[in-house]
Amino acid sequence: MVGIAGAFFLPWWVPLVCMMGLALRYPAWEVLVIGLVMDLLWLPGQGFEVPVFLITGIILVWICAPLRNQFLRP
Numbered sequence: 001m002v003g004i005a006g007a008f009f010l011p012w013w014v015p016l017v018c019m020m021g022l023a024l025r026y027p028a029w030e031v032l033v034i035g036l037v038m039d040l041l042w043l044p045g046q047g048f049e050v051p052v053f054l055i056t057g058i059i060l061v062w063i064c065a066p067l068r069n070q071f072l073r074p
Helices: 002-009 013-025 030-042 052-071
Strands: none
Touching (some): 002 013, 002 030, 013 030, 013 052, 030 052
16 A cells, blocks of 8 residues: 555655565565556656566566565465
8 A cells, every 4th residue: 555655645765665575575466566556657758668667566576486485484
């Protein structure tokens, strides 16, 4: 909830911290949603731009999966 609200009302680094926390703790696909919302809000509408937050979210979920399995296994 903080990540989505942060995308609208807070600086760019707050949703990024939320994305990192979610990706480290849970197999959270919300990270991709936060990244998509950030890109839709912050990318300029002129031409093609790289969706930086969405790509960052995909990388975070992909990289943090083995860490979650190793350290947070019950």
